[in-house]
Amino acid sequence: MTKKIMIVDDSASIRQVAKMTLLAEGYEVIDACDGLDAINKLDDGKINLIISDLNMPNMDGLSLLKKVKEMGQYRFTPFLMLTTESGSDFVSQGKQAGAKAWMIKPFKPEKLINTVSRILA
Amino acid sequence: MQILPINELKAIYKYYISAAVLLSLVLSLTLLLSVRVDILSLSSVLITSALLAVTLRQRHLTAKVILDCEAFASYSSEMQEHCEVEQHNTESVAAILETVINQVYSIKTLGNDSVSGLTLQFSELRQALNNTIESARGSVENFGDDEHCFAKHSQEELNEVLHSLRVALGSKLEVVNSNQAVSHAAKELTEQTKSIQKISKEITLLSLNASIEAARAGEAGRGFAVVAERVRELSDITSEAAELIIEKMNGLTNAVADNTEKLTESQAQDVTLMDDAELHIRKVLNEMATVANELTQSVHGLDDTASKIKANVDDAITDFQFQDRVSQKLEHICKGLTSLVSLYRTEGEDGLAALQQEMFNSYTMKEERECHVSTTENTSQHDHVEDEVTFF
Numbered sequence: 375m376t377k378k379i380m381i382v383d384d385s386a387s388i389r390q391v392a393k394m395t396l397l398a399e400g401y402e403v404i405d406a407c408d409g410l411d412a413i414n415k416l417d418d419g420k421i422n423l424i425i426s427d428l429n430m431p432n433m434d435g436l437s438l439l440k441k442v443k444e445m446g447q448y449r450f451t452p453f454l455m456l457t458t459e460s461g462s463d464f465v466s467q468g469k470q471a472g473a474k475a476w477m478i479k480p481f482k483p484e485k486l487i488n489t490v491s492r493i494l495a
Numbered sequence: 496m497q498i499l500p501i502n503e504l505k506a507i508y509k510y511y512i513s514a515a516v517l518l519s520l521v522l523s524l525t526l527l528l529s530v531r532v533d534i535l536s537l538s539s540v541l542i543t544s545a546l547l548a549v550t551l552r553q554r555h556l557t558a559k560v561i562l563d564c565e566a567f568a569s570y571s572s573e574m575q576e577h578c579e580v581e582q583h584n585t586e587s588v589a590a591i592l593e594t595v596i597n598q599v600y601s602i603k604t605l606g607n608d609s610v611s612g613l614t615l616q617f618s619e620l621r622q623a624l625n626n627t628i629e630s631a632r633g634s635v636e637n638f639g640d641d642e643h644c645f646a647k648h649s650q651e652e653l654n655e656v657l658h659s660l661r662v663a664l665g666s667k668l669e670v671v672n673s674n675q676a677v678s679h680a681a682k683e684l685t686e687q688t689k690s691i692q693k694i695s696k697e698i699t700l701l702s703l704n705a706s707i708e709a710a711r712a713g714e715a716g717r718g719f720a721v722v723a724e725r726v727r728e729l730s731d732i733t734s735e736a737a738e739l740i741i742e743k744m745n746g747l748t749n750a751v752a753d754n755t756e757k758l759t760e761s762q763a764q765d766v767t768l769m770d771d772a773e774l775h776i777r778k779v780l781n782e783m784a785t786v787a788n789e790l791t792q793s794v795h796g797l798d799d800t801a802s803k804i805k806a807n808v809d810d811a812i813t814d815f816q817f818q819d820r821v822s823q824k825l826e827h828i829c830k831g832l833t834s835l836v837s838l839y840r841t842e843g844e845d846g847l848a849a850l851q852q853e854m855f856n857s858y859t860m861k862e863e864r865e866c867h868v869s870t871t872e873n874t875s876q877h878d879h880v881e882d883e884v885t886f887f
Contacts, residue, residue, distance in 0.1 A: 385819040386607065387614040391812050394618035398625065429823065429859055458820050459859040462878040469887045476885040480816030483809055489884050 377494055378402040382412040382426040382438065383456070388479065392425060392456070395483040396490065409433025413441060421451055423494060427479075428457035428464065436464075439471045452493045456481065589836045596832045603825040610818035617812050624805045631798045650780045657773050664769060667762050674755040678748055685744040692737035695730045702727035820860060827857050 379401050381392045389405045396403050404421075406412035408430040424442065428435040435455055442448045452474040459465075465476045474493050477486070705723035709716030831854040838850055851867075858864050861879040 385822065386611040387815055388819050390611065390614045390618055391816060394621065394812075398622070457859070458823060460861050460879040461859070462880050464859075465880050465885055474887060476880070476887070478880070478883050479819060480813050481883070482813055485883060492886070 376400065376402045377422040378404070378420055379423045379425060379490070380412060380415065380421050381405045382407075382409065382424065382430070382435070384408055384427060384430045388427070388456075391483070392486065395486055399487055399490075401490070409435065409438035409441070412438055416442070416445065416448060421448065423452050423454065423490060424448075425454045425456050425490075428455060428459045428468075436467055436471055439468070439473055443472050454489065454493060456486075585839060589839055592832050592836045592839075596829050596836075599825050599829050599832075603822050603829075606818055606825075607822055610815050614812060614815045617808055617815070621805060621808045621812065624801050624808065628798055628801045628805065631794045631801065649783060653776050653780060657769075657776065660769055660772070664762065664765050667758065667765065671755055671758045671762060674751050674758060678751040678755060681744050681748040681751060685741050685748065688737045688740045688744065692734050692741070695734040695737060698730040699727050699734070702730060823859060824863060827854065827863065830854075830857060 379396055381389050381396075381403060382405070383389050383392070384407055386407075389407075393403045393405055404415060406415050409426070410432040412424070412426070413433070424438075426435040426438055433441075435457065439453050439455070442451065442453065453472065455468050455473050455476045456479060457476075458479045460478050468476050475489060477489055702723045705726070706720050709720035709723055712719065831850070834850050834853060855864065855867050858867065864879075
């Protein structure tokens with residue numbers, strides 16, 4: 375069964391690159407431009423992985439992560455932070471909030487594929 | 496700063512001092528003219544003189560104060576002009592900064608749109624390259640080293656056709672051999688028929704002798720004469736049948752021989768044709784193999800080139816992501832400038848230190864923080880993770 379991945383980023387070019395990379399690997403991909411948009415699109419409970427930026431308008435990545443963990447059907451959905459933020463205190467916050475991994479942008483397509491495969495394995 | 500109250504104060508002060516001097520002079524003059532010298536008058540004169548002295552001194556001081564007031568008014572006027580200029584300059588700098596902010600936002604938007612479009616185009620290019628590589632690899636498998644490759648498969652098919660033709664030629668040779676056997680058997684049969692014909696002639700001769708002997712025997716030999724006659728007739732029939740058989744067998748032998756000769760010639764031609772055909776087919780197969788080999792090499796080269804281009808496109812797509820970092824940095828610069836404008840208008844230089852810290856706190860990238868620390872006296876420490884991916 376095809377795995378469904380949501381990409382949340384306010385940068386259209388990042389969304390485009392991530393979407394293209396994952397589509398080529400056979401994943402089904404939906405995208406959102408910020409945390410609020412992502413919450414509005416999380417309605418069918420069939421997302422296998424959420425990949426999110428940290429700094430976004432309306433709702434940031436950490437707030438989205440915490441919100442998602444409060445939603446029953448997405449409580450165990452893995453969450454990958456994909457951000458330019460490399461501060462170790464932010465990384466710790468991500469870990470405490472329940473993220474599976476923290477990936478620094480910019481990313482190589484192969485690196486993203488390997489990370490996603492490892493999380494979904 | 497208001498200058499008018501100082502001017503008014505100066506005028507009022509001048510008025511009162513002038514009035515006091517005038518009053519003291521009038522009082523002194525009146526007392527001197529009254530020629531009444533008593534203690535009270537003397538005291539009044541002394542007081543008036545003192546008052547006059549004080550008044551004169553005060554007048555001197557007043558003149559000095561007036562001069563100071565005028566200097567202060569002049570300074571105040573200069574300061575007001577200076578403040579107006581400063582205020583004007585502040586507004587100008589703020590307006591320039593706002594213009595810069597707008598320009599940076601405009602550049603950021605333009606950059607984002609352009610890079611987003613480029614990313615989309617490169618993504619499509621990458622997909623097209625992937626398809627090309629897959630197609631090229633499929634072609635390599637068809638023409639290349641695979642067991643079921645096109646060239647090998649064609650060679651095997653043509654070899655099977657050649658083998659079938661050889662088998663057909665072998666069958667034709669068997670027919671020739673059978674014909675030769677038939678011809679040989681027909682000759683043997685003709686010889687045997689000739690022997691029968693010879694025996695038949697001897698039987699005819701014997702039957703004639705028997706008829707003669709039966710005639711000599713008279714009435715007793717009449718029956719034997721009938722038998723001898725019947726034997727002669729049968730012998731003649733046999734001889735005629737043998738003659739007919741020999742004639743037919745000769746025709747058959749000739750026909751078989753003719754057929755065999757034609758088959759032999761045909762087979763020789765077939766063998767020559769087969770050899771020519773095999774030669775041509777093998778030549779064509781070799782040419783096909785050469786072309787397939789060259790094609791395979793070309794496709795391998797194309798595959799390698801496409802793979803290199805794909806790697807370059809991947810690198811370019813990765814590099815495009817730096818626009819996201821640039822965009823974020825521009826956003827931080829704009830926010831810092833906006834705060835600077837606000838602080839410049841409200842708090843002056845006092846808020847700059849707080850602004851620097853606010854700017855530092857808004858950064859997300861290691862190089863932003865390092866750049867900030869290297870260009871300011873900020874000593875804030877901020878640890879960063881070094882790995883591209885951190886799994887929890």
